[in-house]
Amino acid sequence: MTDxxxxxTATVTDVPKARRSVGSVFSWAMFIFGVLYFALPLIGMxxxxxxxxxxxxxxxAYTTVLxxxxxxxxxxxxxxxxxxxxxxxxxxxxxxAIWVRIRLPKMRPVIEFITLLPLVIPVIVIAFGYLRxxxxxxxxxxxxxxxxxxxxxxxxxxxxxxxxxYRAIDNGLRTLDVQTLTEAAQILGAGWFTIIFKIMxxxxxxxxxxGAFLTFSIVLGEYVFAALLxxxxxxxxxxxxxxxxxxxxxxxxxxxxxxxxxxxxxxxxAGRLFPHTRAKR
Amino acid sequence: MATARGAYISRTAANWxxxxxxxxxxxxxxxxxxVNIVLGAxxxxxxxxxxxxxxxxxxxxxxxxxxxxxxxxxxxxxxxxLLGFLVAAAIIHGGLPKWLRAxxxxxxxxxxxxxxxxxxxxxxxxxxxxxxxxxxxxxxxxINIYASGFNLISxxxxxxxxxxxxxxxxxxxxxxxxxGLRREWDEAAQSLGATSLQYWRMVAIPVLLPSLxxxxxxxxxxxxxxxxxxxxxxxxSQSLITVQLFAQIRGDVLQDPNLGYAIAFGMIVITAVANAxxxxxxxxxxxxxx
Numbered sequence: 001m002t003d004x005x006x007x008x009t010a011t012v013t014d015v016p017k018a019r020r021s022v023g024s025v026f027s028w029a030m031f032i033f034g035v036l037y038f039a040l041p042l043i044g045m046x047x048x049x050x051x052x053x054x055x056x057x058x059x060x061a062y063t064t065v066l067x068x069x070x071x072x073x074x075x076x077x078x079x080x081x082x083x084x085x086x087x088x089x090x091x092x093x094x095x096x097a098i099w100v101r102i103r104l105p106k107m108r109p110v111i112e113f114i115t116l117l118p119l120v121i122p123v124i125v126i127a128f129g130y131l132r133x134x135x136x137x138x139x140x141x142x143x144x145x146x147x148x149x150x151x152x153x154x155x156x157x158x159x160x161x162x163x164x165x166y167r168a169i170d171n172g173l174r175t176l177d178v179q180t181l182t183e184a185a186q187i188l189g190a191g192w193f194t195i196i197f198k199i200m201x202x203x204x205x206x207x208x209x210x211g212a213f214l215t216f217s218i219v220l221g222e223y224v225f226a227a228l229l230x231x232x233x234x235x236x237x238x239x240x241x242x243x244x245x246x247x248x249x250x251x252x253x254x255x256x257x258x259x260x261x262x263x264x265x266x267x268x269x270a271g272r273l274f275p276h277t278r279a280k281r
Numbered sequence: 282m283a284t285a286r287g288a289y290i291s292r293t294a295a296n297w298x299x300x301x302x303x304x305x306x307x308x309x310x311x312x313x314x315x316v317n318i319v320l321g322a323x324x325x326x327x328x329x330x331x332x333x334x335x336x337x338x339x340x341x342x343x344x345x346x347x348x349x350x351x352x353x354x355x356x357x358x359x360x361x362x363l364l365g366f367l368v369a370a371a372i373i374h375g376g377l378p379k380w381l382r383a384x385x386x387x388x389x390x391x392x393x394x395x396x397x398x399x400x401x402x403x404x405x406x407x408x409x410x411x412x413x414x415x416x417x418x419x420x421x422x423x424i425n426i427y428a429s430g431f432n433l434i435s436x437x438x439x440x441x442x443x444x445x446x447x448x449x450x451x452x453x454x455x456x457x458x459x460x461g462l463r464r465e466w467d468e469a470a471q472s473l474g475a476t477s478l479q480y481w482r483m484v485a486i487p488v489l490l491p492s493l494x495x496x497x498x499x500x501x502x503x504x505x506x507x508x509x510x511x512x513x514x515x516x517x518s519q520s521l522i523t524v525q526l527f528a529q530i531r532g533d534v535l536q537d538p539n540l541g542y543a544i545a546f547g548m549i550v551i552t553a554v555a556n557a558x559x560x561x562x563x564x565x566x567x568x569x570x571x
Contacts, residue, residue: 023477027375034368034448038392040414041400041445044407092303099299107300114307120556121315122506124523125545128530129314132321140309155310162307192295214394221397223509228530235509238398242513250406253399264391 042257049250061251070237071252078226078234081150082219085157086212089165092158094208097169098200101178115166118159127228130156149229156225161215168214172207173200209270213263221256319549321542334539338547343525343540347547350505350522353436357443358500362493364444365451373459386456392449401513404442408433434515442514443507447500454499458492458566495562502555505548522548 052060065071093115100108118126134142134152142148178200185195201208223235238256242249325331338344372381395403407414410427418424432438462485470480486493508523522544529541 024376027371027377030367030371030375031377031381033364034371037448038388038445041403041407044413045399045403047413048406048411092306095299096303099296103296104300111300111303114304114311116556117307117311117315120502120549120552121311122523122545122548122552124506124508124526124530125318125548126311126314128526128541128545129318130310131530133314133317155306159307159311162311217394221399221509223397223512224527228527235398238402239509239513242398242402243516249402253402253406256399257395257403260394261391264387264394268387 045250045253052247061247065251074234074237082216084154088158089161093165115162123224127225157219164214165211168207168211172204210267213267217260217263318545322546334543346522346525354501354505357440357447357504361447362497365448369452389449389452396446397509398513401510454496491562491566495559498555498558502552
């Protein structure tokens with residue numbers, strides 16, 4: 001073997017090894033940075049929430065929060081609101097998503113564009129628009145009564161949830177062969193009601209569930225809409241606690257984070273429990 | 282004739298019945314309120330058309346708030362995009378165990394949704410004056426971060442907190458793009474004698490550039506509209522434009538109702554431009570991801 005050849009073999013085998021080890025040290029460093037940055041605030045908030053009793057760790061902050069009638073009232077208000085929002089969002093989005101797939105493909109870009117708008121227009125602007133459009137001196141004075149304001153808040157939440165709800169349902173429909181299923185059902189004499197409730201709904205069940213849990217976690221902690229419409233929701237309650245208590249906010253943050261995790265966990269669980277096979281082409 | 286027409290009408294009705302509730306709802310509760318705000322921005326106190334209200338956005342108090350919001354969004358988006366990219370690239374192409382990928386993506390999904398009020402509380406509990414990390418650094422290492430100029434309730438403090446959802450959103454969006462990088466490209470570059478750095482600089486980054494810039498624009502819009510985190514973290518000490526608008530809506534602090542419309546219009550313009558950039562660049566990025 002000539003020197004030149006030896007040199008060549010050395011370059012071919014050694015350089016990639018050196019490459020890999022430098023790259024890998026850097027990669028581990030980045031990974032550890034990521035873990036620290038994401039984990040420390042979670043550990044910090046948990047540790048802080050246990051510090052209410054001097055000198056020892058306790059769940060006192062949680063006891064205080066959970067026994068606070070304000071917490072119970074605002075939390076259950078927000079839970080009810082998110083359930084209403086989920087029902088409303090599905091009732092609006094599911095038919096629209098199915099229709100643009102089977103009957104109105106021309107409208108699909110329009111519907112998609114509309115569902116993106118809530119991500120483009122800041123929430124506070126939409127809420128501001130509501131206050132000006134639906135105040136007591138307008139053509140639809142919804143903010144005039146408590147029930148009206150509650151309904152308006154649910155409508156606002158449904159608007160916020162549109163992008164997530166539509167994407168979830170559309171992803172679910174994408175894996176189905178909607179056209180063939182519909183035609184097959186029609187040949188067998190099914191009406192539209194049967195098609196939607198007996199064929200589409202069971203098939204996009206997982207997608208609906210993931211849209212629902214995502215909406216739930218968004219609505220539960222929402223602040224701007226509830227605060228501007230002046231409704232006693234969980235978001236404004238958290239802000240209030242933040243300004244008036246020391247350890248309880250951390251306990252609330254732990255509860256909120258657990259709920260977010262729970263919702264994401266349930267989305268994945270739903271995907272695993274009700275898998276559906278892809279339409280073969 | 283009449284029956285044919287009737288059939289036509291009923292067929293058209295059947296074609297539209299599924300989307301009509303959706304269109305009606307979004308028209309009344311999304312489009313109309315927004316259009317109303319936009320039109321209001323061009324109206325004076327007397328109701329006539331004017332550009333004076335919009336001109337007031339350039340007065341120092343509002344211009345400063347807009348500028349502060351733009352800077353917070355810019356830095357949190359730039360740092361979030363950079364760091365999120367590095368973390369995602371490390372996990373996908375850095376030789377780290379493969380089983381780390383799925384938990385990372387799942388966690389990013391949760392963290393990207395962990396925003397608003399609780400996020401501010403988590404950081405106060407960690408890096409506030411009595412926070413866990415602050416206290417540990419002081420007691421174990423003798424480092425007092427607050428004495429050395431660190432403050433969570435400051436511009437950079439806010440950027441640092443925003444990174445939590447910005448970085449995780451970046452990881453979530455850039456992971457598919459990174460997975461789309463073909464192994465063959467790296468191998469081809471290697472066999473031509475390229476170093477790792479050269480491969481990233483001359484092959485991978487140019488391919489990913491539309492995704493990177495597009496996601497940057499999305500992150501920018503994402504933090505521009507945020508308010509709850511800032512409200513919970515800094516009260517009103519950092520007067521972001523969202524915080525100003527919130528105060529204006531609550532108490533009409535600017536003594537000019539139309540000014541609120543103008544602020545809202547300005548915000549829509551900025552987020553719309555950022556999102557338009559995202560959509561254009563994403564469609565360009567998709568040509569590499571088949």
